Amino acid sequence: MRIESTRFGELEVVEEQLFSFPYGIPGFPEEKSFAYILHDEESPFSFLQSTTEANLTFILVDPFAFFKDYEFVLDDEVAQELDMSQENPPQVFLIATVKEKVADMTVNLLAPVVLNRVNRLGRQVILYKTEYSISHKLFPDGLPKEAVKGGK
């Protein structure tokens, strides 16, 4: 399938990349179909591109690369709705916001995106954990050094 993206240009995506969000996403209730796009195999960053709105791309972050204690309990109803099971655990991502500089990037810890890669369903779940912020700084100490440059 070919989709248009302002960010990526014309994209060829395969079925395995397409996720249905039956409830849309808060703020975008009409957007029910997204393509999951890898940034790089090794990168904790990836993207969700709307298949119908070229202008709509979200940056996703693997929470466990940055917050090893990140955890929440998925409501039974949501788990059921997404058809999660022990054999088919959810994949969890955070939506990132970049206002100006990448160094100031924040992530939404309170409303993670949960994907089921088997039946390709997705949902942004709103947690009841008040200690989680919706705009948590990803790089509180600035961007990490571009390590191992020149093999040092």
Add this chain to the structure above:
Amino acid sequence: MLALTRKVGERIVIGDNIVVTVVSIKGDNIRMTIEAPKEIKIYRGEIFDAIAAENRQAAVSKDLTELDILKTLQIKK
């Protein structure tokens, strides 16, 4: 939109299975209980609004070439 006036202890029934009861009123604060099926998600309005607003900010349309920095970061999964 429907607006109703209720007293403490009075209820509003929505559909067949949602019941909102006014429990107490203290100054500006109104405490209510909501009985609803588990699949009905209930959020404080400002939290849902804040998440929708954050999502709208998160939606990137323009080509932020600066994001390529991410590729150079040595952050491993």
